[in-house]
Amino acid sequence: MTALDTPAAPFAQRLRDATRAEHSDAESKGFITALMGGELGELDYWRLLGQYLPLYNALEEAIETAAARSALAASFQVPRLARAEAIRADLAARFGAAAPVVDGVSLTAPLPATAAYAERIRSASVPALLAHHYLRYLGDLSGGQAIGALVARHYAVPREQLTMWDFSEIDAPKRVKDAYRARLDDITDPAVQEEFLAEAREGYRLAGALFAALDPR
Template sequence: MTAPLSEALRDATATAHSEAERSAFVTDLVEGRACAAAFTALATQHLLIYRALEDVLHTHYAGHPLLAPVADRRLDRVPALRHDLEVLVGPDHEVRLADGRLPICVATSAYATTLRDRHTPEMVLANHYVRYLGDLSGGQIVARLVHRHYGVPTDGLTFYSFAGIDKPKVYKDGYRARLDQIPLTAVQREAVLEAAVQSFAANEAVFADLAAARTPLHSAAGVGG
């Protein structure tokens, strides 16, 4: 008997998920060995990634049968990220992003470009699952640790708060149930699983770039630490 898609995704991505969580950048950030500017650098990468994902989702797949069951504007992170960067960097954060004063990692550019230029419904569904379920699962813990370790203001951590979703666990259970009801062929299902693993790999590459470029990227982010 074929496992539900949510279980298959969990099993297929278990190793990649663990590797991403154990990356040097993430462990340093949550264990207090980084700085406030490290978090700002991460938020900057997130803005490009989520902007690409949400632009593609809402432009091309809003009513698509593979995406409609899980697409929910309450999950959108771009408005929160823009707000956070305004708090952390200033009202000119978009200008600084455009002119390179807020640096973008090579891996981030590659990830965003893949989402924009090579998207398929299966890829978008996989990234939707990986990103939003991850944010709903561990976001509040990350926000608390970043606030505690580096004094990042709570008003600059709204990326990790989902307005209108009062009970994340209940929402996640419902999300998985809707995911399991999406009609997929065997080929589509395999494509979703493969794209989910690739999504974790892309995320891990972003973390690796942030760790490797820590000093220049975090200094340029302008929060200090």
């Protein structure tokens, strides 16, 4: 078999490899590294979660709308992965039923970086929307339990306030992730793949911008 005959890597692998640098850059932002390392305060975690709410609201509304008109979008709509309801429950458990306000500032009022991120999601084409779906939900499934454990350890946040990271309702997260990657590999249209890849890179950039905006230092 010559180099020209070598089959292309499955799309899930190609996606992971092609966005490795952007992924690493977003995760190495000072805020998220310090937060997960226990170097910040409990309120900084809640500021992050408050900004996640408009993002997940945008994502879950957008995927529901797209699924009604696109078989590709519908194939990725997995209700068990939705996180907005869990975020609202965590915020209510910590701050009460009212919208969480600290020092006169609503934790869920979108920062400019959050607003730009949410608008990008809402205005995305189906391939671009699925890139954001992939970044958020597969990331949550892969690292969520670790994040929840670190927040509990460093900031004494009780389990009932960490349902954002609780996927216990999913019997076998690995099987869910494997099935998700199999659906990615079913995307064979080169144009769709390239649009997906480009937006995944942009999604990591937007996530990094949000982390930078949240950094209290």
